Amino acid sequence: MSQDHPSHGRPAHDHLVVVGASLAGLRGAEAARKAGFTGRITVVGAEPHRPYDRPPLSKQVLTGGVAPGATTLPNLEPLDAEWRLGSAAAGLDRSGRAVILESGERIAYDRLLIATGARARPWPDAAEGRLGGVHTLRSRDDAAALRASLATKPGRVLVIGGGFIGCEVAAACRDLDLPVTLVESGSTVLERVLGSHLGSVVAALHAARGVDLRFGAKVEALEDDGTGHVVRARLADGRTIATTCVVVALGAVRNTGWLHGSGLAFDDGGVECDADGHVLDTDGRPDRTIAAAGDVARFPHPLYDGRRVALEHWGHAVAQGAHAGRLLAGHSIARAYAEVPAFWSSQGGITLKMVGLTEGADALVIAQGDPKTGRFLALYGRAGRCVAAVSFDSVRWLPAYAAMVAEGAPFPPIRGAVDQGRLTVLPPGFPKEDER
Amino acid sequence: MPDPNPDRIGPSPSPDFSRAAGGLRVSVDLNRCQAYAQCCYAAPDHFVLHGAEALHYDPAPTAAARDAIERARVACPVQAILVEDAGNGRP
């Protein structure tokens, strides 16, 4: 495979290093090549695997339809890259223009793409988190371990956290006919992303499929029976749940720790970028030799008045990865990165697709269909503008509303003459800031 | 001896990770997918709609499925199906 060999005959002085061998890194390297970059490319990845797709890991991989190792991503452009897999970057020396690997080896770069993504937020008590039967779900190896655990038919699975991954895992358990309890400290599932109004619609679906939902509840401790394997969870109210398989689904933390000492601005929520995608130093100055993309990048989104966001969306990793690849290849970028956020989730037989960002939304209308029938489209507004649209098993309605989101069209929308009645404007029910 | 698990490769530098002999890699952009199901007609063993809109697909078809996968890729009205194929000129 020629593209996998170290690049011979490339100009040695022009070296693109990509740190993070996953979706954003792969699509970034491909875009750089497509934009005409002829220098060397080296891709550094902490995992021993070549880039693979994560969405199936919380869906068909858990139910057994797809093997955990089968989701290797298609390579869509000849890369002729050198792959340094199974070796994490441990540091970045910007004045010496080198990435420092865990082994101490330095890899000199002329252009650098930071695409180190995110990891699952661990259970707060490290010792409890290490108990047998306690899982998080981010990598292919995590999915293989959880799949193996589910295949032993645990008496009850406990999912901690009602975000997308928690909901998808709970749904997969019911597909496997396993008893499952989902504990969420908020008032319903998906509350932060959808608000409680639509979150309750999703909760009702899971309840109907037999998921034991516990809202306003908090797991305080995971306990073993002395053998080092989890046997029960203790809730804050003193009640216990007997379980030998726990999935901690408390969201993600960005992989930025290796940037300590680099002089770049970053925290657990991402590395700061400017509108073009170049990273910023702690004084807010862009470093034009470095771009970031995917889950790890926090950037001002033009569609949302320049609010700084870090997204965890497959489509965003693809689009921003490609943008960063073109940027680093020296392709003239006419516009700032402004891809409209888009996301999907499948759980319990329904498919939900979202365009835009609901953050800060103050109103909601059911623009098409009816939640009672399971097929509908909801539109979110913020200060009189459309900011997001979510379809439930009704993706065919989505493009028209996605266009309204992209334009920031007035909210609530004016219905056409054929439509009877006015749209009822509802409160979306987002948790207050201090409850987030 | 060929590596029995080509996707599990050792630490750096990684000389080779060719896919299982002649196999394909498939990923579907499910933001784009409109659940039209043309792919399911073209390659029913590799693309299946679950419920109204959840497309399940085989991300690692064998070389024997090449023609079916190509039919599906071309049939998709929104070009949502991404394929890497050892036999289509791509490396």
Ligand SMILES: Cc1cc2nc3c(=O)[nH]c(=O)nc-3n(C[C@H](O)[C@H](O)[C@H](O)COP(=O)(O)OP(=O)(O)OC[C@H]3O[C@@H](n4cnc5c(N)ncnc54)[C@H](O)[C@@H]3O)c2cc1C
């Ligand atoms: C289980 C699961 C299900 C999902 N389902 C959906 C879905 O249905 N729809 C959707 O839109 N999105 C979904 N997502 C989100 C989507 O997969 C992510 O947004 C996407 O993977 C982000 O890609 P990335 O390349 O930015 O980061 P990542 O995929 O997180 O990749 C980062 C890579 O960098 C590596 N790395 C980290 N630190 C270092 C270091 N110091 N040195 C070298 N390498 C390093 C990591 O090992 C990793 O391989 C899901 C994610 C998960 C985990």
Ligand code: SF4
């Ligand atoms: S043909 Fe394309 S749009 Fe239709 S279901 Fe298949 S992938 Fe989706």
